Structures are given as structure tokens and as C-alpha cells.
Amino acid sequence: SSERILDSRLRERVVSAAEAADLIQPGETVAMSGFTGSGYPKQVPLALAERIDRYHQAGQPFQIRLLTGASTAPELDGVLAKVDGIALRLPFQADPDARKRINDGRLEYMDTHLSHVAQHTWFGFYGDIDTAVIEVSSIRADGSLVPATSVGNNKTWLDLARKVIIEVNEWQPRDVEGMHDVYYGTALPPHRKPIPLVNPNDRIGETALRCDPDKIVAVVRTDAADRNSPFNPPDAASEQIAAYLIEFLQREVSRGRLPAQLLPLQSGVGNIPNAVLAGLAASGFRDLTAYTEVIQDGMLDLLRDGTLKHASCTGFALSPEANEEFKRNLDFYRSRIVMRTQEISNHPEIIRRLGCICMNGMIEADLYGNVNSTHVMGSRIQNGIGGSGDFARNGYLSIFLSPSTAKQGSISALVPMVSHVDHTEHDVSIIVTEQGLADLRGLSPKQRARLLIERCTHPDYRDLLADYYDRALHHSYGRHTPHLLAEALSWHQRWLDTGSMQPGG
Ligand code: 0RQ
Numbered sequence: 489s490s491e492r493i494l495d496s497r498l499r500e501r502v503v504s505a506a507e508a509a510d511l512i513q514p515g516e517t518v519a520m521s522g523f524t525g526s527g528y529p530k531q532v533p534l535a536l537a538e539r540i541d542r543y544h545q546a547g548q549p550f551q552i553r554l555l556t557g558a559s560t561a562p563e564l565d566g567v568l569a570k571v572d573g574i575a576l577r578l579p580f581q582a583d584p585d586a587r588k589r590i591n592d593g594r595l596e597y598m599d600t601h602l603s604h605v606a607q608h609t610w611f612g613f614y615g616d617i618d619t620a621v622i623e624v625s626s627i628r629a630d631g632s633l634v635p636a637t638s639v640g641n642n643k644t645w646l647d648l649a650r651k652v653i654i655e656v657n658e659w660q661p662r663d664v665e666g667m668h669d670v671y672y673g674t675a676l677p678p679h680r681k682p683i684p685l686v687n688p689n690d691r692i693g694e695t696a697l698r699c700d701p702d703k704i705v706a707v708v709r710t711d712a713a714d715r716n717s718p719f720n721p722p723d724a725a726s727e728q729i730a731a732y733l734i735e736f737l738q739r740e741v742s743r744g745r746l747p748a749q750l751l752p753l754q755s756g757v758g759n760i761p762n763a764v765l766a767g768l769a770a771s772g773f774r775d776l777t778a779y780t781e782v783i784q785d786g787m788l789d790l791l792r793d794g795t796l797k798h799a800s801c802t803g804f805a806l807s808p809e810a811n812e813e814f815k816r817n818l819d820f821y822r823s824r825i826v827m828r829t830q831e832i833s834n835h836p837e838i839i840r841r842l843g844c845i846c847m848n849g850m851i852e853a854d855l856y857g858n859v860n861s862t863h864v865m866g867s868r869i870q871n872g873i874g875g876s877g878d879f880a881r882n883g884y885l886s887i888f889l890s891p892s893t894a895k896q897g898s899i900s901a902l903v904p905m906v907s908h909v910d911h912t913e914h915d916v917s918i919i920v921t922e923q924g925l926a927d928l929r930g931l932s933p934k935q936r937a938r939l940l941i942e943r944c945t946h947p948d949y950r951d952l953l954a955d956y957y958d959r960a961l962h963h964s965y966g967r968h969t970p971h972l973l974a975e976a977l978s979w980h981q982r983w984l985d986t987g988s989m990q991p992g993g
Contacts, residue, residue: 492656493707494629501707508621508653508706509535514543514550516618519609519645522564523557523803523830524582524757524782525715527638529621529655531708533564540573551575555614557640557803557830558602558781558874559583561715569595578614579605580872591868599862602781602875603834606644610676620649624697625660627707632696635668635827636660637714638803643670643829646699654704658711663818668827669693685838688752688779689798689826718807719785722763725891728922729760730767733847733887736918736925738771749797752779754839754879755787756848757805760889762786764847769795779842781833781875783825785810791824792817798824802833834878843884848876850888850911852901853919853944855937855957856969857928859888859911865980866907873910880915892921892946898988900949902940904956905976919944933969934961948990 493499509532512518518536522528536552543550551573558580559565565583568574572594577586579600589595600608608614622642624633635642636657646652671693673681685692722730740746753776755761765786768776778787778799785807790796806814814821832838839846851860851870861876863869880886888911890901901921913933919926924943928936941953960970979989 492626492658492662495627495631495701497701498627498631498654498704498707501704502709503706505531505535505708505710506538508532508708509539511651511653511705512536512539512552512619514548515552517553517555517615518619518621519555519617519641519649520560520564520620521557521622521636521638521640521642521645522560523638523640524559524805525561525717526804526806527623527636527640527660527714528556528560528564529623530563530657530710530712532621532653532655534567537567537571537573540568541571544571553614555605555609555617555641555645557638557642559871563712580874582871587869597869597872599869599872601834601873601877602830603836603878606641606674606829606831609641609644609648617645617649619651619653620645621653621655622646623655623657623660623710625657625664626662627654627656628696631699631701633699634665634696635670636664639668639670639827639829640802641830642697643672644831646697649703651705652699652703653706653708655708655710658709659713661815661818663822666695667822667825668695670695670697670829671832672698674831683832683835683837685832686841688777688800688842691826693828713808714804714806714811716806716808716811719762720759722759722766725922726760726763727767729889729891729920730763732920732925733764733889734767734771736927737845749773749775749777751843751845751884752777754778754780754844754846754883756874756876757782757784758849760849761847764889765790769793779833779839779844781830788814788821791821798826800826800828800833802828802830830875834875836878836882839879839882844879844882845885845887846879846883847887847889848880850890850901852903852906853888853890853916853940854903854906855940855953856933857913857916857919857936857940858906858909859916860906860908861910863908865984866977877910877915880911885917886911886915887918887920888916889920892923892944893948897946897948898990899983900946900953900979900989902945902949902953903979903989904953904960905971907977907980921946952990
């Protein structure tokens with residue numbers, strides 16, 4: 489049958505989104521599903537935003553603390569931010585309305601490593617979870633919940649929430665059942681055991697989420713698409729960055745430092761990672777694997793053409809066309825993709841064991857290889873650290889990718905000192921821009937600085953950075969990691985004052 493709610497007890501709890509939202513009270517901590525635009529609830533957040541707005545119109549306060557897996561969509565973060573309904577938000581977000589309020593100082597945002605969220609909730613760091621709102625693809629007869637296109641923190645939310653609202657989304661492919669692997673072996677210190685995962689495609693858990701049916705206070709039927717943003721074709725800079733990186737990986741293979749199938753790939757989302765994935769296919773790599781957070785279009789292409797053997801993730805970020813293709817060929821993908829909870833997809837123990845090759849974007853890097861992934865001019869949040877820290881610290885290779893300039897060349901991505909640090913020099917092994925690749929492994933700070941100036945810095949900024957470095961070498965308080973403190977952030981200040989990091993620009 490086409491019925492998605494097979495548990496008759498839960499079928500009796502079907503209500504409208506507005507009725508479900510009425511069960512959420514002012515001041516609650518609400519944990520919702522969703523990871524990079526997949527598997528987030530589509531209707532209850534909107535109904536909640538309307539409820540909050542009615543309160544505000546009547547002069548009554550109403551805000552919630554909002555926890556998710558990662559970024560969601562306008563129907564969740566957007567609508568709640570617009571009515572000023574969020575007091576505090578964590579972790580990763582990428583919504584323009586939420587970002588604006590965060591940077592205006594009206595919305596508190598805690599940027600947490602994605603692997604930390606579940607355990608920190610268990611530790612009680614974020615207080616009690618009042619309500620969980622979770623999208624699923626179906627409910628089995630025994631009441632267990634088949635996740636949709638992301639798993640994220642859903643296991644933890646269902647375990648810890650006092651009350652649960654479920655959205656059953658008929659748009660989600662029902663046949664996604666069997667693709668998930670929900671691990672129930674996590675415990676709290678001092679009772680933790682090794683996680684028995686040694687290959688990216690190992691299955692160590694269950695195909696559905698458990699939930700005490702007595703906690704489920706409402707079930708809402710929906711039929712709405714995931715965010716599904718279209719992809720732009722890779723631009724010239726992205727293709728150049730990809731070419732440098734692939735050439736490097738081929739060299740590592742020929743030197744015997746990496747196997748021909750490489751090591752499990754982790755890839756961030758966006759233009760550059762997509763170009764890298766396309767480049768891998770074109771360069772004849774075969775039987776690769778991926779242990780990553782998010783699967784985007786490029787990875788589906790690689791699975792289809794055999795470049796990639798199998799992949800592990802916690803969510804998807806697909807274009808509408810890729811999504812249609814995914815649904816059509818679900819049997820093929822189900823045998824090659826495992827979707828996990830984000831505490832496992834991003835687990836330091838596993839990333840270290842597998843030896844992931846980690847490729848992420850950045851805002852800026854400094855002379856010594858410290859990386860800023862999150863803040864523009866040290867104070868404006870762009871998105872968040874997401875999973876980049878989980879992977880950069882623990883992977884076999886930690887690679888950061890970026891164009892060498894931003895904002896029409898008025899900003900250099902290579903600066904004397906980063907204006908915010910997400911990944912310290914100790915967690916960064918390779919930096920690639922369209923200018924070139926700097927392999928920082930085994931180098932001291934001064935050796936790193938020379939290489940980053942020569943290989944990665946845009947010609948418009950190269951002499952400027954070399955000049956800073958040379959003067960720092962002579963006038964710095966210490967000569968280990970030379971800096972001129974009064975000048976270290978002067979490029980950023982100049983941009984704020986004049987609109988360009990170039991003197992006289
Ligand atoms: O802003 O849109 O206003 O023009 O930052 O930059 O060049 O479009 O690149 O989309 O790949 O994002 C680091 C943000 C790069 C991303 C970051 C401005 C630029 C533009 C976006 P506009 P691009 P991308 C897996 C791993 C952290 C999380 C992570 C990110 C906007 O990669 O969020 O890695 N990473 N997760 O103009 C001022 C600079 C700038 C700058 C870029 N130096 N100064 N502005 N921008 N560089 C996924 C998950 O964790 C879920």
C-alpha cells in the first residue's frame with residue numbers, strides 16, 4: 489500500500505501542522521531534523537513561525553532555542569528567523585535571514601563542531617530538549633521511524649526529547665528504507681567502547697530510528713521537496729584548483745605514499761569540491777571510497793561511472809535534476825551509500841582510523857597556515873565551522889581550497905594573520921588556490937610562509953605579503969613565527985576603511 493504510517497497507534501495521532509505547532513511553548517528548546525538542506529521538517533516550523541508571530545502581534549514574547557543537524561532551508565531557519573522566533577541557534581547554518589540577524593546581534597549563534605552536538609547534548613551542556621520535530625520517510629508497524637534524506641542528530645533528538653512531533657513526508661522516496669545505519673552503541677564516558685567501523689561501507693547499526701511511541705504527541709503528513717538548490721557549472725578558478733589538487737594526489741600515488749584507490753574522501757559542499765570530484769573522474773581514478781558528511785551531485789556521478797565504489801554520509805545536497813535521478817535509481821544507490829548519524833559520519837575516532845583525505849573551503853589563511861573558515865573581517869559570521877574541524881584535525885590529509893582573492897579582488901585570501909582561527913596551523917597540511925598548491929607537511933613556520941607567498945598568493949598581493957614577511961623577519965619580537973603585531977590585521981582594517989586590502993586601492 490502507499491500508506492506511510494503503518495503503526496495504527498501513530499496513525500491516530502495525525503493532526504494539522506498548526507495543531508502540532510500549538511504543542512510548542514515559548515522558551516522551549518526545540519531540536520529539529522535537517523542537514524544541509526535535506527530531511528528537515530517542512531510544515532511545522534512554518535506553523536510555529538505563524539504562532540510566534542501571533543504572540544508578537546499581541547505583544548507577548550515567544551522565542552525558542554533551536555538545535556538542528558546542520559543548515560536547513562528557508563522553510564525552517566528562514567521563517568523562524570524572520571519572525572525573530574529564535575533566541576539561540578546551533579550548529580552550522582547558512583540561511584541569509586538567520587545570518588543577518590546573527591550579524592546584527594539579535595540572534596545568539598553557537599558554532600559547534602558537528603561531531604560534538606550529539607555528545608554535548610547528552611552531557612547536558614545545552615540543557616533539556618523539550619520538543620523534537622523530525623522528518624521521516626515512513627513509520628513502520630512497530631513504530632520505528634525510517635529516516636528521510638538525512639539522519640543528522642535525529643537519534644539523539646528522539647532519545648532525549650520530552651515530546652516528539654513527526655512529519656511523514658510523502659515526497660521523500662519510500663525506498664530510501666535500508667540505506668540508513670543508525671548506531672546505538674554510543675555510550676557516555678567512562679563507559680565508551682571502540683566503534684566497530686573499519687570500512688566506509690560497514691554497517692554497524694539499525695536501518696530505522698527507535699522512538700518511545702508514548703512520547704510522540706503529533707504526526708503531520710507533508711508532501712514537499714528538500715531545498716534542492718541548483719548547481720552552477722564549475723568556473724575557471726575552481727577547475728584550476730581542482731587540477732592542482734588532482735595532480736598532487738597522482739604524485740602521492742606514484743611516490744607510493746597513497747594507494748591507487750586513495751583513502752576515503754571527505755568533501756565540503758560547493759563549486760570547488762564539485763570541480764575536484766569531476767576532475768577525479770576525468771583523471772582515471774577508480775574504486776575510490778568516500779567517508780563524508782554530505783553527498784552532492786558530483787558524488788552521484790562518480791558512483792554511476794565507477795570512479796567511486798561506495799560512499800558514507802549523513803545527508804544529501806542535490807540539485808533538482810540529481811534528485812530525480814537519485815529517486816529513479818534508488819536500488820543502485822542503496823547498495824552503494826550508507827547514511828549514518830552525524831556523530832558517526834564525523835567521528836574523530838573513525839576519521840583517524842580510516843585516514844580520510846579531507847577537502848574543505850576556507851575564507852582565508854595566513855602566512856603560517858592558520859585557517860579561517862567562518863568569519864569575514866574577524867567578526868561577521870558567514871556560515872559556520874560545520875564538519876570541517878572534525879575532519880581537518882583527524883584526517884590523513886587536511887586540505888583547504890579557495891580562490892586567492894574575494895570580492896572582485898579587493899580581498900586577499902592569503903593575509904599576514906587570519907582575523908579568526910578555526911583550524912590552527914597544526915591542523916592544516918595543504919592549501920590550494922588557483923595560483924598553486926602549497927604542501928605544508930613537514931615544514932617549519934618560516935618555510936610555510938615562503939611557500940604560501942610563492943605558490944598560493946595572488947600576484948596583486950604577493951609583493952605586499954612578501955614585504956610584510958621580510959620586515960617581520962627583522963623586527964619581530966620572536967623569530968620563530970615572525971609577526972608585526974601592529975600591522976598583522978592592518979589589511980583587514982584597510983578593507984573596512986577603504987574597500988580594498990591594497991594600499992591606495
Ligand atoms: O560571499 O556570497 O556574499 O559573495 O564568502 O564564498 O567563494 O562562494 O565559496 O561557497 O565555497 O564558501 C568557507 C564560506 C566558502 C565555505 C566557505 C565570501 C564570498 C561569498 C562564499 P557572497 P564562495 P564557498 C562540509 C564542510 C565552512 C564549513 C565547512 C564554508 C561567500 O566553504 O562555509 O567547511 N566552510 N563545512 O565573497 C571576505 C574572504 C572571503 C569572503 C570568501 N577572504 N573575505 N569574504 N568570502 N572568502 C559541509 C558541512 O559542514 C555541513
